[in-house]
Amino acid sequence: MKDKIIFLATILLMFSFLSAVNAEPVTKTIDNITNKTNEALNNASDITNQTANEVKKTLDPIQSIMNEINSIIQQIQQIMQSLQNITGQ
Secondary structure (H helix, E strand, C coil): CHHHHHHHHHHHHHHHHHHHCCCHHHHHHHHHHHHHHHHHHHHHHHHHHHHHHHHHHHHHHHHHHHHHHHHHHHHHHHHHHHHHHHHCC
């Protein structure tokens, strides 16, 4: 019986101690970490989008130049084919 009373008293003391421990600072810390993480992810997303836009601005003119070069090559091929037809080769 004495052991049971000591056991119950120990549990009561532990419960009192745990009740006194406030979990609010931990919750605020977790919320703060979550907010900072979300902010960092949003910033990273914005930077990624800006970088992608700048790359696109750089590549679009290059693509236009490549298309023009391809068109010129096709015209040269047509001329060469016509010359071969004329000369019979």
